[in-house]
Amino acid sequence: MELTPEEQCLIAEFRKLSPAGRDELLACAVSLLRRAGSEPDMEPDAAPNQCRLKDVEQRPEREKTPFFTE
Secondary structure (H helix, E strand, O other): OOOOHHHHHHHHHHHHOOHHHHHHHHHHHHHHHHHHHOOOOOOOOOOOOOOOOOOOOOOHHHOOOOOOOO
16 A cells, blocks of 8 residues: 655654544544545545536336236
8 A cells, every 4th residue: 555755754753743632633533534424415435526416317218017918
């Protein structure tokens, strides 16, 4: 897995923290994730550089009901 220099710096700084500092930082991150998860308009796996697909239209021919003719 390739990391950017920015990501490598963040990991190095995290490793320098004391156990109490790590716990505090992780608690803050969990809090931010919970707040971000409460937004209904954003999907968890949606990225900002992706477009959303239109909802699949309902087609009566796809229904699994019996088809009767006279």
